[in-house]
Amino acid sequence: MNNETKKLLLVGDNPFHGISHLSQERARVRGNTMTYPKYAADLVITSLENGANGLMFSVSELTLSILRIIRRMGGSKRLRLYAIVPYAYEYVRLGVQIGMPGLAKKFMKQIVVSRNVRAIAMGLKGVVTVDPVAILKTYLIYEISRIKSSAGKQANLESVLLHEAITDMALAYNLDWLFKSYVGFMLDLGIKPGFNTRNFTHLLNKFREWNIDLRETIIATPFNKVGFQMNPSKTDCEKALANITESNIIAISILAAGYLKPLEAVNYIKGLPNIRGVAVGVSKEQHARATFKLLKEKLER
Amino acid sequence: MGLLHASILNVLPSVELKAVCDKSSVILRFSRKIFGGVNVVNDVEKFSGLDLDAVYITTPIFSHLIVTKNVYLNGIAPNVFVEKTLASSYDEAEELCNLAQSFGNINMVGYMKRFAVTFRKAKELLDQDTLGEPISFEAYAYSSDFFGNKKSSKGSSYRGGVLRDSGCHLVDLALWFFGDLRVDSAKLESLTEGHSEDSAYFRVKRSNALVGEFNVSWCKENYRLPEFCLLIKGSKGIMRVNDDKLELNLDIGKSFRWYRHDLNDNVRFWLGAPEYFREDEYFVRSVLEGHRAEPSFHTASKVDYIIDQVKHRAGRNE
Numbered sequence: 001m002n003n004e005t006k007k008l009l010l011v012g013d014n015p016f017h018g019i020s021h022l023s024q025e026r027a028r029v030r031g032n033t034m035t036y037p038k039y040a041a042d043l044v045i046t047s048l049e050n051g052a053n054g055l056m057f058s059v060s061e062l063t064l065s066i067l068r069i070i071r072r073m074g075g076s077k078r079l080r081l082y083a084i085v086p087y088a089y090e091y092v093r094l095g096v097q098i099g100m101p102g103l104a105k106k107f108m109k110q111i112v113v114s115r116n117v118r119a120i121a122m123g124l125k126g127v128v129t130v131d132p133v134a135i136l137k138t139y140l141i142y143e144i145s146r147i148k149s150s151a152g153k154q155a156n157l158e159s160v161l162l163h164e165a166i167t168d169m170a171l172a173y174n175l176d177w178l179f180k181s182y183v184g185f186m187l188d189l190g191i192k193p194g195f196n197t198r199n200f201t202h203l204l205n206k207f208r209e210w211n212i213d214l215r216e217t218i219i220a221t222p223f224n225k226v227g228f229q230m231n232p233s234k235t236d237c238e239k240a241l242a243n244i245t246e247s248n249i250i251a252i253s254i255l256a257a258g259y260l261k262p263l264e265a266v267n268y269i270k271g272l273p274n275i276r277g278v279a280v281g282v283s284k285e286q287h288a289r290a291t292f293k294l295l296k297e298k299l300e301r
Numbered sequence: 302m303g304l305l306h307a308s309i310l311n312v313l314p315s316v317e318l319k320a321v322c323d324k325s326s327v328i329l330r331f332s333r334k335i336f337g338g339v340n341v342v343n344d345v346e347k348f349s350g351l352d353l354d355a356v357y358i359t360t361p362i363f364s365h366l367i368v369t370k371n372v373y374l375n376g377i378a379p380n381v382f383v384e385k386t387l388a389s390s391y392d393e394a395e396e397l398c399n400l401a402q403s404f405g406n407i408n409m410v411g412y413m414k415r416f417a418v419t420f421r422k423a424k425e426l427l428d429q430d431t432l433g434e435p436i437s438f439e440a441y442a443y444s445s446d447f448f449g450n451k452k453s454s455k456g457s458s459y460r461g462g463v464l465r466d467s468g469c470h471l472v473d474l475a476l477w478f479f480g481d482l483r484v485d486s487a488k489l490e491s492l493t494e495g496h497s498e499d500s501a502y503f504r505v506k507r508s509n510a511l512v513g514e515f516n517v518s519w520c521k522e523n524y525r526l527p528e529f530c531l532l533i534k535g536s537k538g539i540m541r542v543n544d545d546k547l548e549l550n551l552d553i554g555k556s557f558r559w560y561r562h563d564l565n566d567n568v569r570f571w572l573g574a575p576e577y578f579r580e581d582e583y584f585v586r587s588v589l590e591g592h593r594a595e596p597s598f599h600t601a602s603k604v605d606y607i608i609d610q611v612k613h614r615a616g617r618n619e
Contacts, residue, residue, distance in 0.1 A: 018525050019374070025528070025543070104327075130330040168572050172308035173335065198571040202312075228562050231571045259562050 007299045008277020009292060010082055011047045013057040015283040016040040016066065017089070027106055037062060041069035047288040051296030054080030055199060056220070056250070056279040058087040058163070059143050067150040076155040081156065082250070082279070084196055084217070085143045088165045111142050133181045140185065159218045160186060161194030168199050175208040183216060194218035196252075198229050203242040214246045220279065222253035225268040229253055238272070247274045254278050263292055266298045302384050302411075303359035305573050309581045310357070312570040316585055320351055335494040347419040348377045355380035355407075363388055364462040370400060370460055379406035380588045386469045387554050387601040388411070389461065391609045394602035401598045409584050409594035410601035412473040414529060414544075416576035416583070418564035420474060420494045423531070423542040426549065427478055432535030435479055444527035450493050462498030464489075464608050468517035469529055472604045473596060474531060475505070475513060482507050484607060487614035492520045503611045 044055055044066065057063040070076055074134060111120060118141055125134050140160065147157055162170075162182065170178050179195075186193035193216065197203045200221040223241070227234030241249060251272070255265045269278060278295065282288040310517075320340035323330055330343045342349060345368055348356065348480045356378040358368050365388050372381055381401070387410045388394040394502035401408045414420050426432060444467060475482060500518040507513075519527075530543040538551035549557040568578040587594035 018523075025545070130334055132331060132334055163574075168570075169304065169308045170347065172312050172570065172572060174311075202570060226562050227567060229567075229571065231567050231575075232569045233567050256562055259560060 006053065007059055008054060008080065008081070008082075008279075009052045009295050010054045010056040010250070010277060010279040010300065011044050011052050011288075011292075012279040012281035013040075013055070013063055013066075013251065014281040016043075016062060016281075017060070035279045037065040037069055040066045041073060041075075043282055043285065043288050045072055045073060045075045046285050047282060047292045048075060048079070050289045051292035051300075052288075053078075054082060054158070056082040056084065056161075056252075059087075059147060060087040060090055063087075064150040065148060067147070067155070070108065071150070071155070076152050079151070079155040081147065081151060081155055081157045082159045082161060082194065082220070083143070083147050083159045084163050084194075084220075085140070086163055086166070088163050100107040107139075107209045111138065113173070113279045116142055131194050136162075136178070136182065137185055138183075140189075143191070145189070150250050157191055159192040159194040161196045161218065161220055164196040164198050167195045167203070171197070171199060171203055171206060174206070176206070176212075178209075179210065179212055183212060187216060189276040192216070192218050194220060198222065199231055201232065201236050204240050206246065213267045214244060214248060218250060218276070220247050220250040220252050223249075223251035223269060223272060223275070224254050226256050226263060228256035228259065241272060241274050244274050247276045254280060262294055266294055270298050305355065305577060306357050306359060306581060308572055309570060309578050310585070313582060313585055315589060319353060322348065327534055343565075345371050345377070348372070349375050351377075353378040355382065355584075358383045359411075360384075362465055363389050365389070366397060368396055373400045373404040378402075379404075381405055382399035382406070382409050382411065382584050383598070384411040385473070385601070386461070386465045386605055386608070387598055388466075388605055391602065391606040394598070394605040395440055398598045398602050405434065407584075407588050407591070407594050408598045409587070410596050410598060411580065412470060412601065412604075413574075413576045413580045414474055415469045415477060415596065416579040417544055417574070418560065418561055418566045419542050419544060419547045422477060422547050422559055423533075423540060426540065426547075427533075427535075431537070431549070431551075432467075432533060432540050433537030434535060435511050436534045436536060437511065438475065438479070438513040438533045440471045440475060440513065440529075440531045442471045442515075442518075442527065442529045443516075443521040443524045444512055444519045445520040445521055445524045446527070447493065447499060448522050448524075450520070461517045463517050464498060464501050464611060467519065467529070468501055468515065469604050469608065470529055471515055471517065471531070472607045473601070474529070476600075476603055476607070477596075478531075478533070479507055479511060479513070480592075482511075482513065483605065484614050485512075487611040489577055489612065489615040492518075500592075501611060501615075505607070519616050525571065 125131065144160065183193045195203065195217060196217060205220065222229040223237065230237040251269055254269050255262065269275060280291055282291055307321065311318045318339055320342060321336060322330065322342050323329055324343060329341055329343055339563050354475040358365060358371050358381065360368050361460055365383055369381060369383060372378060388397055482505040485504040485506050489498055491497050492499040499520050503515050505513045528543060533540045538549065541548045545561060547559045566575050568575040570578055572578065585596055
């Protein structure tokens with residue numbers, strides 16, 4: 001089985017950021033342990049030893065330091081990386097505290113400090129010509145260089161996915177040019193363009209309308225037995241999934257944020273067509289071991 | 302918030318996004334690039350003549366009065382949605398209610414928690430008398446938005462202080478659940494340097510002896526996302542409800558728990574949270590069908606009234 005046909009079994013990073021979509025209270029009760037980079041890196045390594053073959057993560061200082069620790073621990077070899085940008089929470093939080101102009105200044109300063117000449121040049125062009133695509137490209141170059149320098153050469157950055165806040169807002173505004181520019185730019189970089197969405201059927205319909213080739217992209221979207229975050233409905237999402245010809249869908253929220261038991265969650269996913277892989281967050285060593293053993297056993301057969 | 306509402310509206314089949322207004326020249330330049338055929342202007346008066354059916358006002362709270370007044374007095378649109386809170390004070394809110402009555406048609410304020418499935422379920426259970434007569438409640442709204450900040454930031458004053466930013470949602474929910482309340486005692490705190498309003502505690506009463514307590518802060522540790530919660534004691538049991546779940550413990554020994562998952566939380570288009578879609582869809586339907594939308598200006602003005610009372614009791618009259 002090569003990488004193209006092997007199921008993607010990705011470790012998700014939500015617990016590392018202190019996120020629980022089942023209940024914010026639950027995330028708080030768990031405490032801060034999981035947000036320690038070394039603890040999180042150990043969990044990723046344990047998951048990799050038990051069947052996981054990659055990591056899906058939002059690009060933040062925390063996840064970049066986790067990547068650096070994994071590299072030092074020798075875990076980066078052939079590690080398949082699926083990066084989500086931007087880390088919306090951090091930008092929203094900063095925007096709240098320092099305002100949008102302050103956030104823009106801070107971001108540009110970070111790019112300048114990074115000394116990434118290509119990013120600086122493209123960013124300047126974007127600002128001067130008020131070109132959203134140039135600014136997007138600047139941002140992507142900056143984030144990709146941060147990921148690569150943290151993960152090292154042995155890791156494989158397979159896809160960069162646009163965060164759902166960007167994907168779904170661009171979708172709502174029918175910004176076909178933004179999707180097309182993004183896809184083209186990422187393909188030129190040799191990285192699969194990805195989209196994180198909570199509006200899977202809407203996205204598929206628009207991609208067909210805009211002639212965006214699904215085979216060239218990766219889509220990460222919720223699929224779970226109880227239809228949690230599957231919009232407009234579980235039935236519609238299942239139908240849409242059955243009607244595509246490519247297996248480029250990564251199922252997220254398969255445990256419906258901890259609402260489902262792993263076995264019932266995995267049995268549901270196993271019955272779906274066109275699933276390229278799954279991303280699952282883990283918070284304890286035992287949890288990591290049991291979950292990825294189960295996923296490997298059930299989904300790779 | 303403007304971008305979010307505009308996105309959702311653009312997906313609704315009966316809506317056409319016609320115009321966008323912003324004061325920032327940078328945002329205007331980018332908006333022109335992004336929103337192809339949409340009118341992008343720097344002054345709300347330039348909406349005149351566009352024959353708009355409705356306007357969404359998502360500017361900072363201190364500007365709600367002037368912008369909304371402009372919309373009504375210039376006949377820009379008869380139907381108006383204003384993000385919470387309706388105004389900076391009850392006096393201003395009252396003025397807007399009068400203007401709406403004279404010049405407007407459908408009006409609504411963006412208290413989106415009412416459209417969250419857990420709070421809706423709580424309202425349904427209270428209306429069905431499942432909990433019996435409400436005796437007391439404790440409510441909190443906590444976030445870490447400004448946790449660790451030593452100086453008060455532009456952001457905190459721009460958002461109108463913690464009461465208008467997040468406390469207002471709790472007050473609206475309490476008014477929705479229990480009816481009119483009056484403030485008994487109140488304390489406001491500034492946890493950062495300067496005059497910002499970072500934390501609030503206040504007690505309320507209702508005429509038939511119901512008592513309630515509110516705790517509000519945006520400087521709490523470990524509240525990555527804002528959390529809104531009410532613990533309600535009734536003559537038949539206790540109910541605890543937040544954004545994620547609802548727990549009901551009845552004195553007869555029965556217990557129930559509902560998560561969002563159990564309450565049909567899917568929407569036609571998901572952005573931010575499902576409640577935003579429900580809120581916008583409801584407002585648009587109210588406009589199309591010509592029926593009153595809730596929370597209306599009048600309903601929402603009661604939140605401004607309570608906030609004014611809290612400030613008065615805490616000795617912070619502005």
